[in-house]
Amino acid sequence: MKVIIAGAGAMGSRFGIMLHQGGNDVTLVDGWPDHVNAIRNNGLKANLNGEDITVNIPVMLQSEIKADEKADLIILFTKSMQLDKMLQDVKPLISDNTKILCLLNGIGHEDTIEKYIPMENIFIGNTMWTAGLVGPGQVKLFGNGSVELQNLGQDQESAAQDLAKVLSDSGLNAKYSDNIHYSIYRKACVNGTMNCLCSILDVNMAEFGATKPAHDIVVTVVNEFAAVAHAEGVDLDVKEVVEHVESCFDPETIGKHYPSMYQDLINNHRLTEIDYINGAVSRKGKKYNIATPYCDLLTQLIHCKEDILGAK
Ligand SMILES: NC(=O)C1=CN([C@@H]2O[C@H](COP(=O)(O)OP(=O)(O)OC[C@H]3O[C@@H](n4cnc5c(N)ncnc54)[C@H](OP(=O)(O)O)[C@@H]3O)[C@@H](O)[C@H]2O)C=CC1
Numbered sequence: 295m296k297v298i299i300a301g302a303g304a305m306g307s308r309f310g311i312m313l314h315q316g317g318n319d320v321t322l323v324d325g326w327p328d329h330v331n332a333i334r335n336n337g338l339k340a341n342l343n344g345e346d347i348t349v350n351i352p353v354m355l356q357s358e359i360k361a362d363e364k365a366d367l368i369i370l371f372t373k374s375m376q377l378d379k380m381l382q383d384v385k386p387l388i389s390d391n392t393k394i395l396c397l398l399n400g401i402g403h404e405d406t407i408e409k410y411i412p413m414e415n416i417f418i419g420n421t422m423w424t425a426g427l428v429g430p431g432q433v434k435l436f437g438n439g440s441v442e443l444q445n446l447g448q449d450q451e452s453a454a455q456d457l458a459k460v461l462s463d464s465g466l467n468a469k470y471s472d473n474i475h476y477s478i479y480r481k482a483c484v485n486g487t488m489n490c491l492c493s494i495l496d497v498n499m500a501e502f503g504a505t506k507p508a509h510d511i512v513v514t515v516v517n518e519f520a521a522v523a524h525a526e527g528v529d530l531d532v533k534e535v536v537e538h539v540e541s542c543f544d545p546e547t548i549g550k551h552y553p554s555m556y557q558d559l560i561n562n563h564r565l566t567e568i569d570y571i572n573g574a575v576s577r578k579g580k581k582y583n584i585a586t587p588y589c590d591l592l593t594q595l596i597h598c599k600e601d602i603l604g605a606k
């Protein structure tokens with residue numbers, strides 16, 4: 295299958311490597327010249343569960359995209375803020391049959407994708423895989439993960455099942471979800487707690503989980519997400535979601551991971567996706583007249599930290 299990874303940072307590199315190793319014809323597309331040049335000149339270097347590997351995968355800058363080769367599948371892995379621009383740039387690679395899979399963290403990306411792609415070709419989901427960008431052309435990948443996905447268009451369930459199989463055949467452990475909006479809110483609860491709190495407190499997920507107030511904070515934030523989700527017709531099982539969030543504390547699984555927001559803000563002084571996670575819940579709370587004080591404060595604290603660190 296001809297797969298384009300649109301946004302080949304940490305996660306795009308992980309999916310690119312695994313799909314390439316699984317026998318797919320993968321091309322990476324990214325907007326960061328140093329990263330693209332490093333991969334082109336030296337291969338994509340990864341520390342995969344402790345083993346150093348180099349993988350040679352074709353790579354191009356968004357500005358180098360040509361219309362001569364159409365993709366079967368485009369996996370979107372930009373940061374939320376870059377999604378619209380990436381969709382505009384990959385247009386030449388899209389035919390009537392090209393499927394688009396969005397696995398970004400955050401809520402509401404389908405509103406952006408629908409502007410460019412017909413509904414029957416859109417598939418959305420989320421992932422518990424992790425990845426870290428060490429520097430241009432270099433990633434660190436450890437632990438296990440999973441993917442959940444579903445079709446947005448009607449009558450596309452079998453296409454979504456096929457897509458899950460393509461990912462699973464490459465070890466990505468993907469499942470069809472019959473209620474992807476539930477799964478997306480459930481994952482957003484993980485990001486709405488772990489990403490901002492680890493960044494503010496300067497800790498990894500296991501270290502946050504070991505603090506006494508961690509459980510109460512997680513419960514309060516998840517309840518705010520659940521209230522807003524309910525107003526949108528998605529009924530979260532709060533107890534189950536809290537358990538899912540707290541499973542990330544385990545140092546034997548992904549507890550030692552510093553969430554992607556930490557990597558952006560603390561390591562690289564880059565702007566964060568907070569407005570698509572807790573910030574989205576705050577905005578929706580205002581729309582539905584639901585109080586979301588923890589999400590409001592966490593969003594503002596992350597914006598304070600972006601200002602303090604001069605994030606760009
Ligand atoms: N990392 C993780 O463990 C996980 C991340 N996610 C989600 O996946 C999506 C992609 O995240 P992730 O792979 O972490 O994103 P990355 O920050 O690693 O990469 C995203 C893009 O940011 C740009 N970029 C990153 N670092 C630099 C830098 N130092 N200098 C210049 N440009 C840079 C590059 O694009 P450009 O130059 O075009 O701006 C890159 O394609 C997000 O929605 C994230 O929340 C989901 C699960 C886990």
Ligand SMILES: CC(C)(CO)C(=O)C(=O)O
Pocket residue numbers: 399421422423424484485488489548551552553554555
């Ligand atoms: C790994 C995980 C689940 C942590 O919140 C994540 O999605 C991220 O790092 O953004």
